[in-house]
Amino acid sequence: MALLVQKFGGTSVGSTDRIERVAELIIRSIHAGHKVVAVVSAMAGETNRLLGLAQQIDPRAASRELDVLAATGEQVTVALLAMALIKRGYPAVSLLADQICIHTDNKFGKARILAVDSQRLLQELEQGHIVVAAGFQGRDIEGNVTTLGRGGSDTSAVALAAAIAADECQIYTDVDGVYSIDPRICPDARRLPLMPFTDMLELASLGAKVLHSRSVEYAGRFKVPLRVLSTFKPDAGTLIVDEDKLMTQPYISGIAGQSGVTLLRLEAITATQWQQVVSMLAELNIETDMLQQSGQWPDQLSMSFSLAAADLLQVTDALQKITENSVITVHHPDQNLAKLSIVGIGIKSDPMLVARIFSLLFEMNVQIWALCHTESRFSVLIAAELLEKVAARLHQVLVTTES
Numbered sequence: 001m002a003l004l005v006q007k008f009g010g011t012s013v014g015s016t017d018r019i020e021r022v023a024e025l026i027i028r029s030i031h032a033g034h035k036v037v038a039v040v041s042a043m044a045g046e047t048n049r050l051l052g053l054a055q056q057i058d059p060r061a062a063s064r065e066l067d068v069l070a071a072t073g074e075q076v077t078v079a080l081l082a083m084a085l086i087k088r089g090y091p092a093v094s095l096l097a098d099q100i101c102i103h104t105d106n107k108f109g110k111a112r113i114l115a116v117d118s119q120r121l122l123q124e125l126e127q128g129h130i131v132v133a134a135g136f137q138g139r140d141i142e143g144n145v146t147t148l149g150r151g152g153s154d155t156s157a158v159a160l161a162a163a164i165a166a167d168e169c170q171i172y173t174d175v176d177g178v179y180s181i182d183p184r185i186c187p188d189a190r191r192l193p194l195m196p197f198t199d200m201l202e203l204a205s206l207g208a209k210v211l212h213s214r215s216v217e218y219a220g221r222f223k224v225p226l227r228v229l230s231t232f233k234p235d236a237g238t239l240i241v242d243e244d245k246l247m248t249q250p251y252i253s254g255i256a257g258q259s260g261v262t263l264l265r266l267e268a269i270t271a272t273q274w275q276q277v278v279s280m281l282a283e284l285n286i287e288t289d290m291l292q293q294s295g296q297w298p299d300q301l302s303m304s305f306s307l308a309a310a311d312l313l314q315v316t317d318a319l320q321k322i323t324e325n326s327v328i329t330v331h332h333p334d335q336n337l338a339k340l341s342i343v344g345i346g347i348k349s350d351p352m353l354v355a356r357i358f359s360l361l362f363e364m365n366v367q368i369w370a371l372c373h374t375e376s377r378f379s380v381l382i383a384a385e386l387l388e389k390v391a392a393r394l395h396q397v398l399v400t401t402e403s
Contacts, residue, residue: 002167003125004029007039007135007157011174012231013077014044022231023084025172026130030090037121037131037164039157040081042073063108067137067147071097074134074153082132092130095120097137097145102159104138104146110285111138111146112214113155116163125164133160151212158215162222169224170237171211176230177238178203178210180399181255186392188400192238192253199253199343200226200240202377206341207258216240252344255395257387262309262335263290263369266319271298273322280318286311289339290370290381306370306381309335337369338387341379342394348375353398360397366390 006026013019022038029036050069054061078094085092101117124131135153138146148155154171161169175183176191178200183189197220205213210228219226219240229237266277281288288305295301307315312335347353357378361368369381382390 001033001035003035003037003164005037005039005157005161005164005166005169006172007153007170008041008081008172008231009153009174010041010044010046012172013040013081016080018231019077019080020084022081022172023088025231025234026085027088027090030130035125037125037133037160037166038081039133039135039153039160040074040077041135041153042077046073046076064144067108067111068145070147071134071137071145074136078132078134085130085132090130091128092132093124094132094134095124096134097156098139098143100133100160102138102156104140104148106140106142106144106146107285108144108146110149111140113138113148113159113218116159118163121160121164148214149212151209151215154212154215155218158218158222158224158226161224162218166224168227169219170227170229171215172229172231172234173210174230174232175210175228176233176235177228178208178240179254180252181391181395182208182257185257185388186395188396190399193236195238195240195253196345197226197240197242198376199345202341202343203254203256206256206339206343206377206379208254208256211240251346252342252399254343255391255399256341256343257391258339258341259384259387260309261306261337261339261381261384262312263304263306263337263381264312264315265302265304265331267302267331269301269303271301274301274303276322277303277319280322281315284311284314284318286315290372290379292370304370306337306339336384337381338384339379339381340387340391340394341377342398343377345376347378348373354378356398357394360394361390364390364393 008022012022026036026038047070054066054069082092082094100120103115104111104113121131135156136148140146158169178192178195179189181189201216204211204216226240227237288307290306292304366382372379
């Protein structure tokens with residue numbers, strides 16, 4: 001008998017019929033002798049609908065109130081799933097984040113989980129209940145509703161699995177595992193039966209939409225075995241584990257693309273002002289990448305970094321306070337960019353691989369706006385309209401023909 005946390009995303013619970021199907025999947029695990037905590041997202045499209053209502057009231061609505069609104073989507077789903085289980089004769093109880101005691105910081109819209117109290121969960125399981133928990137949401141120290149950002153239900157599931165020492169955290173979604181590339185882009189995409197946490201974290205943070213990057217980070221930190229499965233054709237899926245548990249692994253784990261990226265460049269900035277910019281980004285909880293610096297230290301610097309285009313307005317508004325009464329100029333030359341990344345262990349130490357990547361990009365006449373090169377990934381910023389074509393070509397040459 002195993003203790004399982006099973007997470008079902010918005011597509012999996014996108015209608016009452018699908019919620020009924022999820023109930024059957026959970027019951028199958030119960031019949032196999034397992035105890036189950038189910039974590040669910042809002043029904044597909046519901047969060048967008050709710051935020052759309054907020055836009056109609058105020059395009060710059062307070063982030064605290066947006067979280068209060070957005071969190072209601074999961075409350076609907078947990079209740080419906082619990083009803084579906086109880087109707088079938090299986091005792092179930094729906095719980096929201098404050099009932100479970102999921103503690104977060106107060107970064108509304110992008111909150112991070114600080115701690116989870118396992119007492120209520122373990123008590124319900126001991127009483128023979130199937131726990132249906134709301135994903136995506138938490139409470140800060142003042143009792144305010146918080147949300148974890150897009151894909152945050154994955155993180156909720158992993159955090160609960162860590163808190164109760166679950167044997168496995170199973171992420172049910174609309175795909176049957178992790179692939180070497182998005183199958184919609186390349187028909188030669190290969191499902192990977194096993195993957196190390198390190199590679200999965202890179203892929204998740206670089207645009208692979210199967211898992212939320214924070215969930216992988218959390219799973220790796222607390223050693224929670226993570227499995228990606230399909231709600232619609234469940235099988236073994238992909239198991240994500242510690243690297244030392246893998247006897248063999250592919251040289252290149254995968255290729256990921258992330259659209260909706262922009263490049264921001266600051267000219268004539270001082271080291272002091274740059275520190276202010278970094279602090280501002282941290283305060284806003286804005287993730288950046290591809291940081292580059294040039295110029296004369298410390299008074300005549302040029303700095304650039306990439307960020308999500310959706311964060312650009314918030315960042316440029318905050319930059320005005322730093323750049324006023326100075327000669328700093330702010331450029332964002334092209335907002336319609338995409339980040340293309342190749343992930344695998346030892347990429348940086350293979351000059352021939354890097355040379356092949358550059359050669360392929362040159363052959364396709366691809367302009368590189370920025371790049372980042374680490375031990376486990378090689379990323380370039382390119383025009384968004386080229387992303388799928390270039391990704392498919394790199395996969396064909398570097399993955400398919402090498403296997």
